[in-house]
Amino acid sequence: xxGLFGIVSKEDCVSDLFYGTDYxxxxxxxxxxxxxRNARGIERSIHxxxxxxxxxxxxxxxxxxxxxxxxxVISDTDPQPLFMGSHLGTFGIVTVGKINNIDALxxxxxxxxxxxxxxxxxxxxxxxxxAALICEEENFEDGIRKAQEAVQGSCxxxxxxxxxxxxxxxxxxxxxxxxxxxxxxxxxSSETCAFPNLGFEAERFLGPGEIVFMSAEGYETRVxxxxxMQICAFLWVYYxxxxxxxxxxxxxxxxxxxxxxxxxxxxxxxxxxxGIPDSGIGHAIGYATARNLxxxxxxxxxxxxxxxxFMPQNQQMRDLVARMKLIPIRKLxxxxxxxxxxxxxxxxxxxxxxxxxxxxxxxxxxxxxxxCPVLIYPCEFINFSASRSTLxxxxxxxxxxxxxxxxxxxxxYAGAGTPQNLAMIDGIRRRLRLTTLKYQRLEDxxxxxxxxxxxxxxxxxxxxxxx
Numbered sequence: 116x117x118g119l120f121g122i123v124s125k126e127d128c129v130s131d132l133f134y135g136t137d138y139x140x141x142x143x144x145x146x147x148x149x150x151x152r153n154a155r156g157i158e159r160s161i162h163x164x165x166x167x168x169x170x171x172x173x174x175x176x177x178x179x180x181x182x183x184x185x186x187x188v189i190s191d192t193d194p195q196p197l198f199m200g201s202h203l204g205t206f207g208i209v210t211v212g213k214i215n216n217i218d219a220l221x222x223x224x225x226x227x228x229x230x231x232x233x234x235x236x237x238x239x240x241x242x243x244x245x246a247a248l249i250c251e252e253e254n255f256e257d258g259i260r261k262a263q264e265a266v267q268g269s270c271x272x273x274x275x276x277x278x279x280x281x282x283x284x285x286x287x288x289x290x291x292x293x294x295x296x297x298x299x300x301x302x303x304s305s306e307t308c309a310f311p312n313l314g315f316e317a318e319r320f321l322g323p324g325e326i327v328f329m330s331a332e333g334y335e336t337r338v339x340x341x342x343x344m345q346i347c348a349f350l351w352v353y354y355x356x357x358x359x360x361x362x363x364x365x366x367x368x369x370x371x372x373x374x375x376x377x378x379x380x381x382x383x384x385x386x387x388x389x390g391i392p393d394s395g396i397g398h399a400i401g402y403a404t405a406r407n408l409x410x411x412x413x414x415x416x417x418x419x420x421x422x423x424x425f426m427p428q429n430q431q432m433r434d435l436v437a438r439m440k441l442i443p444i445r446k447l448x449x450x451x452x453x454x455x456x457x458x459x460x461x462x463x464x465x466x467x468x469x470x471x472x473x474x475x476x477x478x479x480x481x482x483x484x485x486x487c488p489v490l491i492y493p494c495e496f497i498n499f500s501a502s503r504s505t506l507x508x509x510x511x512x513x514x515x516x517x518x519x520x521x522x523x524x525x526x527x528y529a530g531a532g533t534p535q536n537l538a539m540i541d542g543i544r545r546r547l548r549l550t551t552l553k554y555q556r557l558e559d560x561x562x563x564x565x566x567x568x569x570x571x572x573x574x575x576x577x578x579x580x581x582x
Contacts, residue, residue: 116354116497117211118142119292120309121186121273121280124300125331129180131313133173135302136187138309140169141356142211143189147172150196150207151182152275157207158182161194183331186275191498193235196275197242201250203258207275208249210242211305212285213498215268220244245270256337259283259326269496273303279330281337288323288344289496289572291361294334301329308358320362345572347497351564352487353394353458364565367397372563373486374401374456377555381406383482385454391469392416392441398486399456413447413473416440438468449477452550457485460543463509467547480550488557488576489539491529495574513542529577531556 118139249258295315322340390399544552
């Protein structure tokens with residue numbers, strides 16, 4: 116996915132920029148970058164973070180950074196920030212999102228005899244494409260607005276200028292941006308969890324497509340928000356950090372509500388409830404509380420030397436890292452009927468190994484309760500599951516097996532409780548060797564989040580698409 120952090124301050128902002136960006140490390144796995152503007156111009160640093168933590172790559176460089184305006188990014192797509200010289204002046208840019216029509220946008224630029232200087236993995240850098248689109252207009256406001264309108268998918272961005280920062284949320288608000296304030300400084304962040312320890316108070320969230328200009332003196336809306344929002348529901352299920360809020364709704368609270376919703380539809384006889392660390396824990400606490408059952412930790416996560424479970428990019432190594440990080444506790448497993456809450460089941464390969472370990476350690480039964488419905492449609496908006504073929508999704512693999520490889524009407528599988536839906540879930544259950552498997556209903560997930568249904572993107576579960 117990725118995350119953004121920017122700051123404008125009357126004093127040097129480098130320390131705040133460093134820690135604020137670091138608080139987004141759970142959102143990305145490939146690149147980290149920071150840039151500051153000062154009287155000498157622009158200072159920038161970009162590092163690959165696939166095999167190391169963000170802070171370990173940047174700490175040694177901090178003494179050489181100075182400035183009162185800065186932007187930072189954790190990116191899953193391309194090395195950032197980029198800096199562009201143009202008729203608008205020299206500016207820096209960071210982005211998160213997914214541009215589905217990037218080939219068409221690049222070809223349009225080629226047709227106009229324009230070129231791109233940066234490539235990532237043999238492809239044109241999507242951040243440079245956005246910068247080029249911005250430069251087609253006479254000012255930043257019009258350029259950012261036109262660039263957002265040209266994108267099919269989503270793109271949220273920060274633009275660093277000599278006077279301040281432009282912050283722009285993607286056109287349908289699929290990824291969040293929040294403004295925080297403290298005396299003498301303003302910050303903008305994908306994650307509000309970056310604010311408290313830096314002394315910022317979250318003030319408000321940008322609306323869909325809104326463009327705000329920020330300086331140390333204050334901020335103002337340059338392009339008002341649009342009428343329609345489709346924020347990604349998976350932020351509360353999985354991506355978001357427990358201490359963060361989106362649209363004023365706390366992640367951990369929403370996960371507790373998700374778990375409680377699962378519990379209300381369940382009467383399975385079990386001995387205890389557990390969560391697959393880390394994002395499953397909030398769901399499990401909500402489930403255990405609602406059913407008045409003990410919450411225990413039959414697995415503990417060892418993190419001092421292991422990065423996140425889907426690092427590095429190679430899937431085989433991701434599976435290995437995930438397995439090495441979870442350490443079983445035999446005393447809490449042997450002879451037990453265990454129910455686990457999980458944020459989701461994407462591919463199921465890592466979970467398959469985890470379940471086998473439970474049986475090896477003497478579990479009598481293993482029940483699974485994902486906090487969302489079955490993932491059937493690859494994400495088209497924030498790069499979640501974007502690199503996987505559809506058959507890598509556990510739900511699509513089960514459908515493929517049920518249909519004998521023939522094309523299927525996916526909507527009948529997405530509907531909770533249909534014969535096709537139940538057959539798909541049972542196929543996943545049998546492959547994972549679970550005693551029972553019950554998924555969250557979509558209406559319960561939306562209710563747990565607490566936003567109106569029409570404001571939440573649920574494409575990966577029901578295939579709804581709004582561009």
